[in-house]
Amino acid sequence: MLTLLEQIDKGTLWHSPGGVHPPQLKSLSNQTASARIAPAKQYRIPLPQVGDCARLSVNVGDKVAQGQQLTEGEGFMYLPVHSPISGIVSNISLQHSNHASGLPVLTCIIESDGLNSQVDYQVSTLGELTNQQILDKTKQAGIAGLGGATFPSHIKLNPASEIDLVIINGVECEPYITSDDVLMRENAFEIFKGIQVINQLLSPQRIVVAIEDNKPEASSAMQQCLTQFDDLQSTVKITVIPTKYPSGGEKQLIQIITGREVPTGSIPAQQGIVVHNVGTAYAIQDAVLHGKPLIERLVTLTGEQVKQPGNYWLPIGTSVEHALEQVGFTAMDNQKVIIGGPMMGYALPEYNVPVLKGTNCILAPSANEIAPDVDEKACIRCGECAVACPALLLPQQLFWHAKAEEYDKAASFNLKDCIECGCCSFVCPSDIPLVEYYRIAKSALKNEAEEKQQAEQAKIRFEARLKRLEDEKLAREEKSRLAAEKRKASANSASNKSTVAEAMARVAAKKKAAEQEGHSKTAEAPSETGASNGKSAAVKAAIERAKAKKLANKSSETSDSTAAEENPQPVNDKKAQIAAAVARAKAKKLAANQSTDNSASVEENTAPVDDKKAQIAAAVARAKAKKLAKQNADAGIYSTTDSETVDSSTTEAAAEVSSNAEPVDDKKAKIAVAVARAKAKKLAKQNADDGIDSTTYTETVNSESVDSSTTDTAAIVSSTLEPVDDKKAKIAAAVARAKAKKLAKQNADADIDSTTDSETVDSESVDSSTTDTAALVSNTAEPVDDKKARIAAAVAKAKAKKLANQQKLSEKE
Amino acid sequence: MAFKIASSPHVSTSLQTNKVMQRVALCLIPGILAQVYFFGMGTLVQILIAVITCLSAEAAIMKLRNKSIKNALSDNSALVTAVLIAVAIPPLTPWWMTVIGCFFAIVIVKHLYGGLGNNIFNPAMAAYVLLLVSFPLQMTNWVAPSELAANQVSITAAFAHIFELSTAGLDHFRIAVDGHTMATPLDTFKTDLSMGMTSSESLQRNVFDGMTGVGWFWVNLAYLAGGLIMLKLKVIRWHISVGILMAIFVCSGIGFLLNPDTHASPMLHLFSGGTMLCAFFIATDPVTAATSTRGRLLFGAIIGVLIFVIRTYGGYPDAVAFAVLLANMCAPFIDYYIRPRSYGHRAGN
CATH class of the missing domain: 3.40.50.11540 (NADH-ubiquinone oxidoreductase 51kDa subunit)
Known part of the structure; x- marks a missing residue:
């Protein structure tokens, strides 16, 4: 070779x-x-x-x-x-x-x-x-x-x-x-x-x-x-x-x-x-x-x-x-x-044009040198074109497809390999200008490819724009989240003192409650705390009283509700009155749980409160009371457990915060709220975790309590919202809503893990809490005349609805 | 100054479609002469009838289609169709059958499919098959070769027979042509084999001259000569013809070697009936054939195999028309699947 x-x-x-x-x-x-x-x-x-x-x-x-x-x-x-x-x-x-x-x-x-x-x-x-x-x-x-x-x-x-x-x-x-x-x-x-x-x-x-x-x-x-x-x-x-x-x-x-x-x-x-x-x-x-x-x-x-x-x-x-x-x-x-030559050259439309670098010939033929113009006749498929084609194409198939404008099919017969030498047209017995057809088909394919490429580019541009918008949105959200965190951090450092004080007070109260467990010494507690002077002290006292009363109610059958009602009255401060009202409402609820007699007194007590905000607070309190009552009812069904105690303390803490928050006029209030939220969340999480780890029975209870705490937190936040007129408050509300949602979700997850028996209970309670939240949010939103508030309310309602749906779904599962 | 613009190339060959068709028709002459010599003047009368009918039908349909009658008639394609029908049918076929066949070929087979270049089936063969299945009696009575016939068919006798001048009617036809007609050699051979005779016994009959049918050998040889002239003039390419003849030769050769008693010899196959007419004039109709060179070889081979199979195992003594029509159906598939490898492409692309 x-x-x-x-x-x-x-x-x-x-x-x-x-x-x-x-x-x-x-x-x-x-x-x-x-x-x-x-x-x-x-x-x-x-x-x-x-x-x-x-x-x-x-x-x-x-x-x-x-x-x-x-x-x-x-x-x-x-x-x-x-x-x-x-x-x-x-x-x-x-x-x-x-x-x-x-x-x-x-x-x-x-x-x-x-x-x-x-x-x-x-x-x-x-x-x-x-x-x-x-x-x-x-x-x-x-x-x-x-x-x-x-x-x-x-x-x-x-x-x-x-x-x-x-x-x-x-x-x-x-x-x-x-x-x-x-x-x-x-x-x-x-x-x-x-x-x-x-x-x-x-x-x-x-x-x-x-x-x-x-x-x-x-x-x-x-x-x-x-x-x-x-x-x-x-x-x-x-x-x-x-x-x-x-x-x-x-x-x-x-x-x-x-x-x-x-x-x-x-x-x-x-x-x-x-x-x-x-x-x-x-x-x-x-x-x-x-x-x-x-x-x-x-x-x-x-x-x-x-x-x-x-x-x-x-x-x-x-x-x-x-x-x-x-x-x-x-x-x-x-x-x-x-x-050029007669095979591949082109005829000039006019001859006042320049000679170019590629011009190798100028041919001026007479009539007998050049084929006269004849009409194209029918292709008889003689195949002579295929014999003449130096590129080994099938010119006649290309012609069929080019003439029918089926350019993709023409391309499948390797149209692009045509060198346009003109051999096929030269031998065609039917005088078909084959090369002309191929040129048209080639340019059509070229245009098509260009259009396709342009469309592809437009698509890439559009997708890039969508991505950019999405990134911008995410960046905005991230920015606002960071800002919120920053605010939270600065608020935490500023309110360290008060938090410590509060924590101490809570610890004390808890200790007392523990001490009193099993005994009916509730009457002493209010008097002790009532002695403390100063505005905030009075408020605290009221809360302590309320708590004590509640505990008392829980542990014993005695009707101390009247005592609770009496105590707050001397407090002349407006805010204190509100707190009192809250406490009263709670007490009343509890009482209602045990006896139907006291319902009238609650109505009386609520009536004197003339302030709008107070009314709202009262509403919140009522809702809370209702929740607690329910909890109690549930607890009644099952027996009281340790975890329940924790739960109720959570609720109390939340309540405390809410009453505390009101008097604080601006920043501090928000800080406090944030702290409360964080705490509530933590507790709820704890509960949730506990619930998952513990038996089916405990789970049920836990998730219930989480529910109520969630609702409470939301309620508190919304009540806090009102006095705060600025934007930050709205953001805080939104954050609170989001948290509530998250908690609800957690509950839902917990539900799925629990037995069928508990599921029924859970979903019911979650449902009600969801509805409550919505109600509260909408209540709170109304007085706020600002448009944004209404929007927020609408959003909250929508979320509540969604949660309800989710619940339903998990129920089905 | 403005010039006339045209696309390249600006020159072309002088071999136009009408000239191609004209040459095909001229190359048929040797075969026609042989046929007239052996089977009488009937063929000439048939050509006359067929040409008149086909050209009239073509003109009429072009008028209906609002196209140029002159262009259609001048491309000579209807003329070739007419002559092919005329030489394929028995020389003494009644005139009305020829007219029906020609009309069917031009109007139905050719123009209803879009005219020249668009028909799927070979018009002449489609017409032949139509006549064969519709009038089997007349279509299987071939004129006896002059050597064997009692009297030669003169031009007047041919006219008289074809136009049924004496008395009308099928009975008369049968009686009138009895003196002149007999089964073709292939028909005789097939009948003999079915009656239990061996091929060598059958070949002893007077329609055979030892190897092939009397007269038929020369008619086929004449068509072969015409075909070779066409090849020389580059009117047709060799692929289809070689495909057919090779396939017939190989198939009949194998059959004959395996069992000579029940199979016709390759010689009998190649030089009987319409073999050569088919191989050079009918199957090479470019419109209904495959187009690539390999495709054409395959197309021819399909026809050859089908001719052998139908002649040997089928119900018809000669099989050219059926074989061609069946291969016509395959042509688009062949063209689709057998494509030449284009320059710069690897095999299979």
Whole structure:
């Protein structure tokens, strides 16, 4: 098995599928030596990259010399354009360009001054230049692939991968065109100079100059010239390939020379192969060795409507009209002027357009050279197109789908691999313009892909916006939470003293209560505490009394409610009255639990309280009392336990705080409330934990007590809320609600863990507590005239409702 | 100055659809001549009837479809269909059957599916099958080869028979053609085998000349010659024809080697009935065939196998029409599943 290089040296050629043999008609233009035409007055240089990756470096009215750069830019794909002539920039505007569409392109119009002044071209020799300098020179000279595609040459000369094989394309398979043929005949030496430059840059193992066998003069000229280049002898091989269209296509030529295919979607360089046109090699040596930018090229002017067909050196920017006039063009009816060859060239809509770097031929055919316009007939599925297709596609299937606008199906038949060579249309017996259908389908697919990409980007943008909004919201919440914590922290430190005092008082009370447990010494407690003087002391006393009374009620059957009612009366302070009322209410409730007689007295007591706030407090107290009563009732059902005691103390503490909080007019009140909340929460948590750990029975009790404490806390908070008119209070309320919710949830969790028996009890109690909370919140909210308060109330109600629902759900479970 | 714009390429081959069809029709001439030589003038009369009917039907339907009558008639596709129907049916088939067949081919099979290029089934073969299943008696009575016939069918006799000029009626037809018609060699062979004879015994009959049917060998050879001319002119590609002939050869060869007594020889298969006509002129109708080269080989092979299977095991002595129609049904599937590997793609893509 020979290696590829050995095969290349041996001259092995591979088969390229498909292809056609259209009439060559090259002898029209290759019989004469290359020539020049009279210079034009005006040259038009399209500036396609300006505004994209380049900027103009001349203005209207500027004097420019031949070879002067008209644009500056930095981009990877950027190629400068140069003035082909010395003259004056007369206009820079949108002009029709040399393109099938005739779309206007920003164009620099230069009026020749006939002075032939030119910029200094810097002559160098290959040995003194580094590779980077060569690449820079190539780029600055604006060298692009002269085979037609005009891809920037400096990119192809600096590939990312190692290059093993360079193919110099002198195939020129299109009919009529002879510019490469004539260039090889006349400028073989310069082409090899260019090949030397390419060889230095890419240092490939082999360089193959491919020439079709219909150009014997060109191949012999090249072969002869090669003997002058000793350094290229071992590397360069001139290979003559059989004439077939489209052998000059990059992919087809690689297949013929190496037998390899370029995988779809990749470029030849990835296979270690680079293909350059002979014209490009010539232009590269001009740029690198002579410092001359690409301002002119050899163009074939041919067709039977041209009197002196041949190859002419035309400055880039010469108008097609001027060029054709100089060679004796006469237009017939329905004249076509084709840029490029008859297979792949495009017909110009008008001929007042410039010659570009990729313009290798201007064809002005007569009617008998070109197929007359015929109507497209029905496809008879003869399959000749598939036989002719060099890309091994099924052109007829592509046509079916393209015509039916089923572009996705056309794509599934590898439409993108179509090189638009025109072989299928050429052989079609039904005169179907297949390539036109493919072009339409390709552009439709391209548009579709672009739209899809845009939609994708819009989606990404939208999602990013949603995320940003969500993040902002979270950040706001976090900020407010931190602020609340900060407030809490500062409040804690400020109210340390009072908390300590309170704690001490509570401890004392508890101790007493413990002492009195089992005995009926409740009457003493009020008198003791009642002796203490001062406003707060009075309040405390009232509370202590109430507590004692409650305990007494619990432990014994005696009706001490009257005593409790008497004690608060001497207190003349308004707030104290309220506290008293609360205590009374509680007591009354308790009493009601035991006997129905006392209900009347409660009503009497409540009536005198005229203050609005007091009424609310009373309501709160009532609610609490109710709760406690219920608790008691429950406790009645089961027997009293230790945990219950803890619970009730929790409740008491809460009650205490609420009465304490009222007189405090601003900040301290809030602090106290916060402390109370925290405590309540802690206790509740303890209870909850206990509940989970303890037996089913205890669980039931615990969760119940937690319920009531939760409700109480909420109630207290809301009553505290009222006097505090500012925003912080509302926030505190919200926090309290949230906590209540959390507790309720905890309860719910506890419920799930407990037995069916306890569940029933739990859910009931939670339900009622939920309702209570809502009621309380709404009660409290009413007096507050502020809108926000109402909103808060609404929110609270909604939450209550939700909790109720949750309860129901857990019940179901 | 404004120019005329057109899409590339700006040149094309001169082989247009109408020329392709015209060449197909011209390449049928050797076969037609052989058929006339062996089976009388009836074929020419049938061609006349079929061409007139098909072109009229095409013109009428194009008028109904509001399309250019001139374009449709000038593409010569109806002409080819007409000639194929005419050479496929027995030469002395009554004129009204030919008219029915041609009308069915053009109007129903071709234009109701969208006209040229859109029909699924080969119009000529669909018409043949319609006539075969509707009028089995007339369709299986082939004219006796001139060597065996009592008297040669002259042009006047052919007209008289086909247009039933003397007296109308089926009985008369039977009596009138009795002198000229007999079962085809394939029919005879099949009947003999079913009656318990061996193939060698059957081949002793006078319709055979030892190897193949009298006259049929030459008719097939003439169609083969016409087909080779078409290949040379690149009117058709070789894949379908080779597929058919190879499949028939391989199948009948295996059958003949395994059991020569009950199987016809490959020679008899290849040069009897419509084998060559089918392989070069009928199955190669591009509209109803597969399009890729491998697909075409498979398409041809399907027809070849079906011809062998129906001839050997089926109920009909010749099977070309059924085989072609069945393969027509497969063509879209073949095209869908057998795609060439595109340039730069790995196999299977």
